[in-house]
């Protein structure tokens with residue numbers, strides 16, 4: 001896809017990967033609609049894009065509410081007249097062993113955000129994406145294709161979204177394209193601080209450091225943009241994650257033991 005003068009919505013643009021993606025896409029000539037709940041943070045992102053010569057608006061949106069997603073699309077079309085890209089980036093995580101969880105309410109919050117929220121955005125955007133033969137980009141994770149200790153609700157929500165997008169891609173062949181970016185641990189975002197712990201509260205300040213396997217948010221977003229330009233269906237960042245589907249098919253026990261060892265170094 002050529003990016004110049006395209007119009008993209010980025011959900012979760014107030015922070016982390018979404019914020020960086022909004023900025024870098026705009027440098028490639030994309031008009032950006034920044035969406036999330038925190039309007040003042042969104043406005044800072046839009047302001048920074050516009051001051052650097054780009055074009056951006058902010059639309060306060062809680063993606064768990066379908067009417068707000070429909071309003072997001074209406075505002076995008078009113079402002080820019082078309083929609084070429086929908087980045088499903090808004091998301092929330094957890095770090096808690098299932099048997100230690102005191103209150104399961106946050107499982108619904110995770111599923112409502114990562115799965116239903118993304119489906120709401122796709123539902124509202126699809127007619128407009130079909131008009132431009134546009135693209136949906138999902139900020140996914142290896143946890144969408146394998147299990148991951150301490151992340152049961154998060155992995156489930158990302159598995160659900162993966163299944164939904166695979167199906168949508170088949171239903172809309174030749175009408176839209178879908179890119180799933182399978183990301184490893186990314187440094188420089190608020191995902192860990194905003195993740196739920198076993199008592200249902202957020203981790204806020206977390207002492208857990210990212211492992212040396214993690215990648216920087218700028219590098220991660222450069223990789224996503226390369227994938228968009230090359231019209232890839234799946235990309236892995238870092239690239240070595242691309243071995244996971246192979247290991248999951250032919251060396252499942254090895255893979256599961258490796259994941260458990262890695263996660264036990266970082267217990268809650």
Ligand SMILES: NC(=O)c1ccc[n+]([C@@H]2O[C@H](COP(=O)([O-])OP(=O)(O)OC[C@H]3O[C@@H](n4cnc5c(N)ncnc54)[C@H](OP(=O)(O)O)[C@@H]3O)[C@@H](O)[C@H]2O)c1
Pocket residue numbers: 011012013014015016017018035036037038039041061062063064088089090091092093113117139140141142183184185186187189190191192194
């Ligand atoms: N960081 C990683 O290591 C990593 C790895 C693999 C995949 N990912 C995926 O990448 C995506 C972005 O993560 P991140 O690391 O950048 O996290 P982050 O810094 O915590 O950003 C999450 C974004 O989601 C938005 N959001 C949360 N709930 C929302 C809702 N109901 N409606 C609208 N927006 C909502 C937040 O904005 P508001 O609070 O303003 O609403 C925020 O902008 C997530 O989907 C995550 O699963 C991240």
